[in-house]
Amino acid sequence: MSLFLALAGRTARLSLRAGGGAYSGLVFFLSVVAVVPFGVGPDMPLLARIGPAMLWIAALLATLLGLDRLFQDDRDDGSLDHLILSGMPLELVVLAKAIGHWLATGLPLVIGTPVFGLILGLNANAIGLVALTLLLGTPALTLIGTIGAALITAMRRGGLVVAVLVLPFTIPVLIFGVGTVSGALGSGGAGTPLMILAALSLASLVLAPIAAAAALRAALD
Amino acid sequence: MTQLDVSDLAVERGGRLILSDVSFVLRAGELIVLTGLNGAGKSTLLRAVAGLLPRSEGAIRLVPDEPPMAEACHYFGHLDALKPSLSVADNLGLWTRVAGAPGLAVEEALARIGLDALADLPAAYLSAGQRRRVGFARLLLVRRPIWLLDEPTSALDTEAEQVFGALLGQHLASGGSAIVATHRPLPIEAATVLRLGAGGIA
Numbered sequence: 001m002s003l004f005l006a007l008a009g010r011t012a013r014l015s016l017r018a019g020g021g022a023y024s025g026l027v028f029f030l031s032v033v034a035v036v037p038f039g040v041g042p043d044m045p046l047l048a049r050i051g052p053a054m055l056w057i058a059a060l061l062a063t064l065l066g067l068d069r070l071f072q073d074d075r076d077d078g079s080l081d082h083l084i085l086s087g088m089p090l091e092l093v094v095l096a097k098a099i100g101h102w103l104a105t106g107l108p109l110v111i112g113t114p115v116f117g118l119i120l121g122l123n124a125n126a127i128g129l130v131a132l133t134l135l136l137g138t139p140a141l142t143l144i145g146t147i148g149a150a151l152i153t154a155m156r157r158g159g160l161v162v163a164v165l166v167l168p169f170t171i172p173v174l175i176f177g178v179g180t181v182s183g184a185l186g187s188g189g190a191g192t193p194l195m196i197l198a199a200l201s202l203a204s205l206v207l208a209p210i211a212a213a214a215a216l217r218a219a220l221d
Numbered sequence: 222m223t224q225l226d227v228s229d230l231a232v233e234r235g236g237r238l239i240l241s242d243v244s245f246v247l248r249a250g251e252l253i254v255l256t257g258l259n260g261a262g263k264s265t266l267l268r269a270v271a272g273l274l275p276r277s278e279g280a281i282r283l284v285p286d287e288p289p290m291a292e293a294c295h296y297f298g299h300l301d302a303l304k305p306s307l308s309v310a311d312n313l314g315l316w317t318r319v320a321g322a323p324g325l326a327v328e329e330a331l332a333r334i335g336l337d338a339l340a341d342l343p344a345a346y347l348s349a350g351q352r353r354r355v356g357f358a359r360l361l362l363v364r365r366p367i368w369l370l371d372e373p374t375s376a377l378d379t380e381a382e383q384v385f386g387a388l389l390g391q392h393l394a395s396g397g398s399a400i401v402a403t404h405r406p407l408p409i410e411a412a413t414v415l416r417l418g419a420g421g422i423a
Contacts, residue, residue: 013307078298078299220274
């Protein structure tokens with residue numbers, strides 16, 4: 001257990017250090033959100049209506065952006081060998097790294113959402129809902145992404161490959177994340193999509209480490 | 222006291238048979254030196270024994286068969302597993318938590334290899350030889366009976382080579398065993414010298 005926590009903490013710390021990539025996701029998120037009003041024009045009702053979806057899409061892309069180095073760095077410097085021999089199951093190694101990565105890249109998006117929501121002219125209610133759904137949904141995005149990150153571990157410059165590989169599998173998370181917000185603001189009701197969103201996160205919490213560990217084992221060579 | 226039995230080991234990489242019919246026994250307290258030309262399969266053999274490469278045939282057995290191989294061996298390869306932005310002590314900190322009998326604290330281990338003054342320095346500033354030495358310190362953090370060392374003395378100065386010799390000597394004297402792949406003479410007499418040639422033991 002102490003190795004698990006230490007590995008999660010170290011992954012978060014390395015990600016937050018210079019060159020670690022945690023900030024690039026946040027800056028990317030901000031850039032997308034800041035550009036949207038210029039493209040859409042100064043139509044506040046329209047912005048408010050598409051705002052939650054824009055925030056979700058920006059968060060989705062920002063999450064996928066930083067995933068490619070998750071296992072590659074450890075493979076390149078030999079740490080992965082020692083983690084495989086650490087006595088902790090590889091599934092837990094994956095989970096610890098995913099948690100550390102989410103703390104450094106996913107959580108800042110959730111925390112930044114109120115500020116970015118203001119840029120899109122969202123009201124307090126909508127901002128709260130987007131932040132809540134991102135808090136529930138970004139773990140699923142990161143966890144699904146770890147499978148892609150594990151698959152491209154042996155590849156050079158796999159950044160875009162991860163995004164393309166993982167994107168189709170993250171669409172349900174996007175649908176139910178945005179669906180919760182629009183359901184709560186409109187008339188559809190938010191209960192069902194919210195529960196499905198939570199279920200997606202819980203299911204990927206269990207399944208993604210198993211799949212990613214299998215991918216890492218297959219890449220041993 | 223752990224004994225390692227390797228029998229009829231064969232390893233393929235990229236569809237090519239690198240090793241076949243490799244058999245040897247490593248008893249507690251023994252040192253096996255692996256020699257052979259570049260590409261003879263020394264690193265492949267060490268990685269296969271550690272379980273970092275799948276083997277296509279043969280068996281690798283520990284007597285007694287506890288703990289599992291992954292927890293019984295320390296692998297020391299060409300890569301030093303150092304994160305440039307973390308300090309030397311922080312880098313080693315993680316490896317005090319892996320499975321195995323508790324060994325030395327990070328400061329003690331660094332003192333043993335003569336790098337205690339550099340504990341707070343980011344690993345990015347270490348020289349090639351110093352990085353190897355930090356790798357030796359990792360071997361001391363958790364006690365595991367079998368050391369698998371891949372060219373441990375490359376990039377070392379003569380003083381560091383002696384430090385390494387002393388560490389290896391103590392490990393063997395306390396009942397541990399080691400397989401060392403090397404091109405250079407070691408400061409310690411080996412029980413067995415395995416010379417790898419094309420595809421197996423020459």
